[in-house]
Amino acid sequence: MSRIFCLSSNITTEPYPVYPLGMAIIAGALSRAGHEVRQFDFLAAGKSEEALVAAVADFAPDGICLSLRNIDNVDSFSAESAWYVGQARGLVELLRSVSAAPVIVGGPGFSILPEEILAYLGADYGVVGEGEEAVCAIVAALAQGAAVAKLTVGRAPLLGPEQGAPLLTRELVDYYVGQTGMVNLQSKRGCPHDCVYCTYPSLEGKRFRPRAAGIVADDIERIGRDFGVNGFFFTDSVFNDARGEYLELAEEILRRNLKISFCAFFRPQGLGRPELALLKRAGLHAAELGTDAASDATLAGIDKGFTFADVAAVNAACVAERIPAAHFIIFGGPDETMATVQEGLVNIAALEHCVVFAFSGIRILPGTRMLARAIADGVIAAGTPLLKPVYYFSPQLDHDAMNAAILKGFQGRRDRIFPPSEGQVRMAVMRRFGFRGSLWDRLIAFPPEGQV
Numbered sequence: 028m029s030r031i032f033c034l035s036s037n038i039t040t041e042p043y044p045v046y047p048l049g050m051a052i053i054a055g056a057l058s059r060a061g062h063e064v065r066q067f068d069f070l071a072a073g074k075s076e077e078a079l080v081a082a083v084a085d086f087a088p089d090g091i092c093l094s095l096r097n098i099d100n101v102d103s104f105s106a107e108s109a110w111y112v113g114q115a116r117g118l119v120e121l122l123r124s125v126s127a128a129p130v131i132v133g134g135p136g137f138s139i140l141p142e143e144i145l146a147y148l149g150a151d152y153g154v155v156g157e158g159e160e161a162v163c164a165i166v167a168a169l170a171q172g173a174a175v176a177k178l179t180v181g182r183a184p185l186l187g188p189e190q191g192a193p194l195l196t197r198e199l200v201d202y203y204v205g206q207t208g209m210v211n212l213q214s215k216r217g218c219p220h221d222c223v224y225c226t227y228p229s230l231e232g233k234r235f236r237p238r239a240a241g242i243v244a245d246d247i248e249r250i251g252r253d254f255g256v257n258g259f260f261f262t263d264s265v266f267n268d269a270r271g272e273y274l275e276l277a278e279e280i281l282r283r284n285l286k287i288s289f290c291a292f293f294r295p296q297g298l299g300r301p302e303l304a305l306l307k308r309a310g311l312h313a314a315e316l317g318t319d320a321a322s323d324a325t326l327a328g329i330d331k332g333f334t335f336a337d338v339a340a341v342n343a344a345c346v347a348e349r350i351p352a353a354h355f356i357i358f359g360g361p362d363e364t365m366a367t368v369q370e371g372l373v374n375i376a377a378l379e380h381c382v383v384f385a386f387s388g389i390r391i392l393p394g395t396r397m398l399a400r401a402i403a404d405g406v407i408a409a410g411t412p413l414l415k416p417v418y419y420f421s422p423q424l425d426h427d428a429m430n431a432a433i434l435k436g437f438q439g440r441r442d443r444i445f446p447p448s449e450g451q452v453r454m455a456v457m458r459r460f461g462f463r464g465s466l467w468d469r470l471i472a473f474p475p476e477g478q479v
Contacts, residue, residue: 212250
């Protein structure tokens, strides 16, 4: 069996630090295959190159798995300063200086532009998509001296008990729980929705592949027993699937009397008070909503499949159940005009007792229909390199004027965040006062009980 060093290269803390679930899942698969595994998180290690070098030298690995979670932070205001591929290249160079072990790269960021990123990083091998089986196969082949393709595409199987089961470490649990009170879990993969900008369907498949509710609950129980953790974030592309399997998980949590607190990503449609009440009883403490646009015209422009009336109804249900909600909204997408910007700001102002994070422009990525739209609209030329951030802004508006309008519309509101970096400023203040958690939920003030 081989000694495999797993490295999470993620350093972003926007909007808050998140447990490196991808690395933990790959480490779990390798460990179950009989390999000796060590996990190292560059962020949790204080971004210390010295600590990384010492850890690799001490472990003397036969192979190194590097996880690239993000290409950049999809914030057009800081495109140059938050390009994580450049930072990952520096890590590969550092690894080369201390070890001759082959470097295998994977992760969602890598899988979006695998050929370009593999070449840029100078790594040996890459895994596109889901890596549990692929990484184990590569490691076994290398141990036998067999030839291995530079790129391997991972399968997207039905999820059994072992797919998605993370191998957590005490060191990393203590770090992330200390920062946010949560560790990450996954209850499903894939996404059947067809938003023009999104990479989830190409990365995980175009249908939901749930893990059985009992298996997810087993993970929750195990993590609680082994690490004393009762806070979780479900990293599913969309937690509230139309078939209602998310409700089965909530019922299983209640049946087992698991005392947890959790947050997740939700689609703001078909989510009413009965569903939210059940989720709250199961431990839902906050909901992050993929609202994505602020007017019906721009929601249609990115093919969200719902209207702003749906968004308003879900927000009202969250308020009625006193569940903090955050809306993530992108301005400047297809069919945006200054008229829709103003309409969107009016719509946002009507969303009470919630937080809104606004973004300017849509990051153009391969594997999405946004790329074809950007070329058709003359925003970019065919063949434009996309490794470094390139953004779509509707040609029907002046995006500087749009940004000024958003800033004016959000002025004086602590629960309206723009540009995204402003959120980091506010979170840092709360952390200095000793607050822990996702923190954005503390920006919300609910009306007195019985008043909505």
